[in-house]
Amino acid sequence: MSRECEFLVIGGGIAGVSCAESLAICRPTASILLLTESSIVKSVTNLVPVARYLHKFDVRERDVSEMGAIIETLVDQLDHINSKEHWIRTIKGVVIKYRYLCLCTGGVPKLFCGQVLDPCAFGIRDTDSVLYLQRKLAAAKDVLILGNGGIASELAYELKDVNVHWVVKDAHISATFVDPGAAEFFQLARSELDAQDSSPVTAIKRMRYGEVLPKEQTNKHGAALGPDWHRTFELSGAAGGADKRLPKIYYKSRIYSTLELPDEAGYEVQLQHEDGSKEQLTCDFIVSATGVSPNTFYSCDSKLKLSEDGGILVDEMMRTNLEDVYAAGDVCTANWPAAMHWFQMRLWTQARQMGSMAGRSMAAASEGETVYQDFCFELFGHVTKLFGYPVVLLGRFNGQDLGQDYEILVRCTRNKEYIKFVLQKGRLRGAILIGDTDLAETCENLILNGIDLEPYGDDILNPDIDIEDYFD
Ligand SMILES: Cc1cc2nc3c(=O)[nH]c(=O)nc-3n(C[C@H](O)[C@H](O)[C@H](O)COP(=O)(O)OP(=O)(O)OC[C@H]3O[C@@H](n4cnc5c(N)ncnc54)[C@H](O)[C@@H]3O)c2cc1C
Numbered sequence: 279m280s281r282e283c284e285f286l287v288i289g290g291g292i293a294g295v296s297c298a299e300s301l302a303i304c305r306p307t308a309s310i311l312l313l314t315e316s317s318i319v320k321s322v323t324n325l326v327p328v329a330r331y332l333h334k335f336d337v338r339e340r341d342v343s344e345m346g347a348i349i350e351t352l353v354d355q356l357d358h359i360n361s362k363e364h365w366i367r368t369i370k371g372v373v374i375k376y377r378y379l380c381l382c383t384g385g386v387p388k389l390f391c392g393q394v395l396d397p398c399a400f401g402i403r404d405t406d407s408v409l410y411l412q413r414k415l416a417a418a419k420d421v422l423i424l425g426n427g428g429i430a431s432e433l434a435y436e437l438k439d440v441n442v443h444w445v446v447k448d449a450h451i452s453a454t455f456v457d458p459g460a461a462e463f464f465q466l467a468r469s470e471l472d473a474q475d476s477s478p479v480t481a482i483k484r485m486r487y488g489e490v491l492p493k494e495q496t497n498k499h500g501a502a503l504g505p506d507w508h509r510t511f512e513l514s515g516a517a518g519g520a521d522k523r524l525p526k527i528y529y530k531s532r533i534y535s536t537l538e539l540p541d542e543a544g545y546e547v548q549l550q551h552e553d554g555s556k557e558q559l560t561c562d563f564i565v566s567a568t569g570v571s572p573n574t575f576y577s578c579d580s581k582l583k584l585s586e587d588g589g590i591l592v593d594e595m596m597r598t599n600l601e602d603v604y605a606a607g608d609v610c611t612a613n614w615p616a617a618m619h620w621f622q623m624r625l626w627t628q629a630r631q632m633g634s635m636a637g638r639s640m641a642a643a644s645e646g647e648t649v650y651q652d653f654c655f656e657l658f659g660h661v662t663k664l665f666g667y668p669v670v671l672l673g674r675f676n677g678q679d680l681g682q683d684y685e686i687l688v689r690c691t692r693n694k695e696y697i698k699f700v701l702q703k704g705r706l707r708g709a710i711l712i713g714d715t716d717l718a719e720t721c722e723n724l725i726l727n728g729i730d731l732e733p734y735g736d737d738i739l740n741p742d743i744d745i746e747d748y749f750d
Pocket residue numbers: 288289290291292293294313314315316354355356357382383384385402403404428429499500501502503504505506507573575576606607608609624625626627629662
């Protein structure tokens with residue numbers, strides 16, 4: 279069987295859907311085909327500006343058949359690309375000729391034990407993997423969570439009726455997103471508010487995953503989960519007792535070895551601490567929340583250039599090294615001269631921005647027009663929720679790539695807000711805003727305009743001075 283289209287987009291995650299939607303806007307009469315493994319696709323909805331270039335949005339799950347009249351869809355799996363002759367073949371043997379191809383095949387969990395299937399460890403990516411976690415949890419008393427990023431930070435405090443052993447290689451929690459000060463702010467808030475038996479009151483309304491649960495037969499290899507996914511699933515263990523316990527955190531530690539115990543008694547895990555000492559614990563299983571590897575499990579007639587992290591290298595127009603082949607989202611690695619305030623992180627926002635950029639870029643190429651890179655790639659911005667608090671991360675919020683040559687200014691009000699400014703030569707280079715600070719737009723302006731803040735000294739974060747009025 280064979281098909282033909284002008285634009286072929288692979289992947290029904292945020293990147294693929296944003297790419298197809300942007301093509302449908304730019305080239306409404308062209309034939310656009312979205313090929314995806316799972317019949318549930320994700321798209322952005324309720325886009326709300328938090329600042330001029332920073333948005334928060336919900337992610338909607340819908341059946342691929344609801345994609346609209348302009349975008350054709352096919353549920354199947356990409357198997358092989360023939361870039362010279364401009365066709366691909368799917369696992370089911372369908373050959374699709376294309377003029378332009380965009381690869382948005384996302385990522386897979388990067389396990390600490392490599393990609394080898396290990397019965398004691400698994401990662402979380404899609405609905406399937408959470409259902410697996412749920413089943414394992416039902417009989418578990420002790421769970422080890424390895425990693426210090428988004429998933430570990432969410433899971434460590436969300437599991438109920440189970441002893442959580444959280445192993446992090448840093449000296450503080452949630453190191454991917456925050457600094458030690460903010461980590462302490464979260465931990466204090468968590469223990470104090472848990473003790474009062476109330477959660478921090480923050481209501482960012484977002485769609486919860488599973489509101490549209492994939493049908494059993496189409497459930498495999500779906501797109502990545504996202505905000506609030508853990509609230510949709512009952513994640514309770516079998517330890518009984520107190521409903522929620524604080525996790526036991528092992529700082530500056532790594533897994534040294536694992537050993538399966540007889541009679542399904544779980545695993546004996548040896549941790550190695552930074553000082554070389556070892557510690558032993560027993561757990562039922564390990565959640566390896568140790569990052570993402572780009573998903574490029576398909577063959578190609580010519581070599582796709584990959585970066586060290588396995589991502590498909592793309593230029594500022596989202597073009598790969600192969601003619602008329604583009605890539606976007608978690609599967610790609612940005613390979614253009616980075617703007618002063620932007621860097622890549624595998625996040626929803628960037629999957630959406632890259633997908634849209636790829637769509638615009640392919641549409642322009644098809645009409646012989648020139649487009650320029652979107653302004654969103656000038657400034658890193660991430661809006662999320664951690665430990666119940668709204669979090670905005672801007673620019674080089676943790677001093678990324680600034681070496682030692684920067685200062686930080688912090689304002690913290692216990693259980694309410696944590697504000698950190700990263701300043702270099704008097705200019706704001708990044709910010710962490712936790713709580714309802716209303717400072718996102720001001721910080722965005724200060725970073726982009728590069729205003730010299732030296733004359734204001736520490737007053738810049740003086741609670742009695744309204745810096746919003748000062749600079750807006
Ligand atoms: C548990 C979890 C929580 C997260 N929370 C947040 C958050 O709060 N905020 C945030 O910004 N980011 C979050 N992320 C990250 C975010 O979800 C991803 O960065 C984003 O979804 C990536 O989108 P994508 O379209 O590139 O990839 P994916 O969402 O992985 O989509 C890839 C698509 O490609 C399809 N596919 C793969 N291979 C093939 C093939 N060979 N043939 C056909 N189709 C194929 C898949 O079925 C899927 O539809 C979270 C991730 C996880 C796992």
